[in-house]
Amino acid sequence: MLVYSQISSNKRKTWLLIFSFLIVIILLGWVFEHAYNNPGILVFAVIFSIASALFSYFFSDRITLAISRAQPIDRQTNQELYRVVENLAIASGLPTPRIYIIEDAAPNAFATGRDPKHAVVCVTSGLLALMNKTELEGVIAHELSHVGNYDIRLSTIVVVLVGLVTLLADWFLRFSFFGGRRRSSDSEGGQIQAIFMIVGIVLAILSPVIATIIQLAVSRKREYLADASGALLTRYPEGLASALEKLRDYQRPLAEANKATAHLYIVNPLKDSGGQTTGFLANLFNTHPPLEDRIKRLRAMDIG
Numbered sequence: 001m002l003v004y005s006q007i008s009s010n011k012r013k014t015w016l017l018i019f020s021f022l023i024v025i026i027l028l029g030w031v032f033e034h035a036y037n038n039p040g041i042l043v044f045a046v047i048f049s050i051a052s053a054l055f056s057y058f059f060s061d062r063i064t065l066a067i068s069r070a071q072p073i074d075r076q077t078n079q080e081l082y083r084v085v086e087n088l089a090i091a092s093g094l095p096t097p098r099i100y101i102i103e104d105a106a107p108n109a110f111a112t113g114r115d116p117k118h119a120v121v122c123v124t125s126g127l128l129a130l131m132n133k134t135e136l137e138g139v140i141a142h143e144l145s146h147v148g149n150y151d152i153r154l155s156t157i158v159v160v161l162v163g164l165v166t167l168l169a170d171w172f173l174r175f176s177f178f179g180g181r182r183r184s185s186d187s188e189g190g191q192i193q194a195i196f197m198i199v200g201i202v203l204a205i206l207s208p209v210i211a212t213i214i215q216l217a218v219s220r221k222r223e224y225l226a227d228a229s230g231a232l233l234t235r236y237p238e239g240l241a242s243a244l245e246k247l248r249d250y251q252r253p254l255a256e257a258n259k260a261t262a263h264l265y266i267v268n269p270l271k272d273s274g275g276q277t278t279g280f281l282a283n284l285f286n287t288h289p290p291l292e293d294r295i296k297r298l299r300a301m302d303i304g
Helices: 003-036 040-068 079-092 125-130 133-148 151-177 187-234 237-249 291-299
Strands: 071-073 098-102 109-112 120-124
Touching: 003 151, 040 109, 040 120, 079 098, 079 133, 079 187, 098 125, 109 133, 109 151, 120 125, 120 133, 125 133, 133 151, 133 187, 133 237, 151 187, 187 237, 187 291, 237 291
Parallel strands: 098 120
Antiparallel strands: 071 098, 109 120
């Protein structure tokens, strides 16, 4: 498959998943409004989610770097890494991002920041020790592709959508079991409201799981897109493919990783890179697509 076709395909699939997310939220809001006969629930949830989104939009990079214990570097402190990032940023038409290093033997990398002007690329010391130059270029090109494709902004939107779904579901369940339900004045209206209440409870239990599955699906699609974009940037898919093989074979997890930031990394930092669960149902809950599939796609790409 031509790399351009894969990029276009992944973009279409990602926005389809975002649309599915919005349908889930609208359905939840509609059911909950009718169950309580009170549209104020959805209004409050939306206001709260907007406030959370704004906070995440402006401060998510600082929070992520603090959680990861990352330290900044410049041209003087690590000339080789700085030169690789700078050259690839120029080639991609992006501003040179700030560069951070995590002192950890486990090889990994991520990008964060709300847009290319405020982007950060972060690598572990283990990645620098393990990769040769072409492999390092492949990893950095992958992360710069996340920046250029505005994946971080999209990830923030998805996280907020997950939070909104979880908030609505949790609020509904609390009100349902602690006497918050408002009854209609007539029997027919009461029956309809009772039906909405039952449907609402079922959705409140299932929707956070559905929202999480959609979030992880978006994360996996963006990884495929960044692989394709990174290969296009370096014009050498084998560099990233070889890097992913080394990441797959390294068994030690990243010490500073956690579930909140796991989706940002180039490979899952919470467990051994080669131990990704397989099968359709298992893959629904993976933060990253299978490494074997990513490697296979990279080596099948036609850059010509």
